[in-house]
Amino acid sequence: MPRYGQLVMGPAGSGKSTYCSNMVKHAEMLKRTIHVVNLDPAAEYFDYPVLADIRELIHLDDAMEDESLRFGPNGGLVFCMEYLAQNFDWLQEQLEEVEDDYIIFDCPGQIELYTHIPVMRQLVETLQKWDFRICGVFLVDSQFMIEPSKFISGILTALSTMVNLEIPHVNVMTKIDLLSKKAKKELERYLEPELPILLAEEFDDSRLSQKFKKLNSSIAKMIDDYSLVKFLPMDISDEDTINDVLIQIDTAIQYGEDFEPKEIPDMLDPEEGGDPDSGFDG
Numbered sequence: 001m002p003r004y005g006q007l008v009m010g011p012a013g014s015g016k017s018t019y020c021s022n023m024v025k026h027a028e029m030l031k032r033t034i035h036v037v038n039l040d041p042a043a044e045y046f047d048y049p050v051l052a053d054i055r056e057l058i059h060l061d062d063a064m065e066d067e068s069l070r071f072g073p074n075g076g077l078v079f080c081m082e083y084l085a086q087n088f089d090w091l092q093e094q095l096e097e098v099e100d101d102y103i104i105f106d107c108p109g110q111i112e113l114y115t116h117i118p119v120m121r122q123l124v125e126t127l128q129k130w131d132f133r134i135c136g137v138f139l140v141d142s143q144f145m146i147e148p149s150k151f152i153s154g155i156l157t158a159l160s161t162m163v164n165l166e167i168p169h170v171n172v173m174t175k176i177d178l179l180s181k182k183a184k185k186e187l188e189r190y191l192e193p194e195l196p197i198l199l200a201e202e203f204d205d206s207r208l209s210q211k212f213k214k215l216n217s218s219i220a221k222m223i224d225d226y227s228l229v230k231f232l233p234m235d236i237s238d239e240d241t242i243n244d245v246l247i248q249i250d251t252a253i254q255y256g257e258d259f260e261p262k263e264i265p266d267m268l269d270p271e272e273g274g275d276p277d278s279g280f281d282g
C-alpha cells in the first residue's frame, strides 16, 4: 500500500501551521486520521498533535549558538535543513511508528528552501523512495494577493516551487476570513486569473510601462502555458472550503484508490449494521 503525504510550504506567516492544525481537525470530523510532522526547526508555537518534530533532531538555536558555526537565523535554518537531509534515517524511524499513513509535513517559511536549495527536493525524493505519494501544497496569504503586481510575484514563487519539486501541486489562498467585503468580491478574479487582463490594468500607458509591456506579457504567457496557477480559497471559518482543498489534494495523490471495498453483505443489509453510503474502508 502506498503512503500519502502533503508538503505544506509557503512564505513566512502564510498560515502553514494553522493549515496543518485545521486539516487534522477536519480529518477527525471525517473519521480519518491525519498526522503532522513539524519540519520547522525554528517553530515556537503550533497547536496540532505532533507525530515527529525536527527540533528533537536539531533546533535553530543549536546552529545559531554553536561557537564554531555562528549562523544567523536564515543561514541557521538552511544548515538545519541540510542536517535533516544527512539524517533522513531519523525521519524514517519516526514515520515507521504509525499505522495511518496520511502525513502532513509542516515546513519552514524561508522561500529559498523551495526555489534554489536542493534540500526540499531531496526530501521529496526520499519520501517517494519510502512509498509516499506526495502533494505539494503552497500557501499564500490572500491579503498579499489581491493586487496585480503582488499577485504576479506570489504566482512566480508558487511556480518556481512547483517546477523545482516536480510533484502534484495545489495552491491555496489563506486567511480569506480576514478579507474585507470589497476584497472578497475581487477575489474571484484572482483564483483563476486572466493574467493579461490583470496586467493590463496594472500597467498603464506611461513610457516606463510601455518598456515593460513586452516583458509582462511574456511572463503572463509563461504562467498561462504552465496552466497550473489556480488558487483554492481557504477560509478557516468555513468547513466546506477546507474540505474542497482536501478533496483536490486527495485527487492529486489518488488517495483512496487502493482501498478495499467493504464486504458486500454488510453494505446491503442494514439489519447487520451495514451502511450503504460508506463504500470504502480506510
Ligand SMILES: Nc1nc2c(ncn2[C@@H]2O[C@H](COP(=O)(O)OP(=O)(O)OP(=O)(O)O)[C@@H](O)[C@H]2O)c(=O)[nH]1
Pocket: 010, 011, 012, 013, 014, 015, 016, 017, 018, 019, 040, 107, 108, 109, 110, 174, 175, 176, 177, 178, 234, 235, 236
Ligand atoms: N484569521 C486568520 N488567521 C490566520 C489564518 N491562518 C493563519 N493565521 C494567523 O496568521 C499567523 C501566522 O500563522 P501560522 O500558521 O503560524 O503561519 P506559518 O506559515 O506557519 O508561519 P511560519 O511558520 O512562521 O512561516 C498566526 O497568528 C495565525 O493565527 C487564517 O486562515 N485566518
Ligand SMILES: [Mg+2]
Pocket: 016, 017, 018, 040, 043, 106
Ligand atoms: Mg509555522
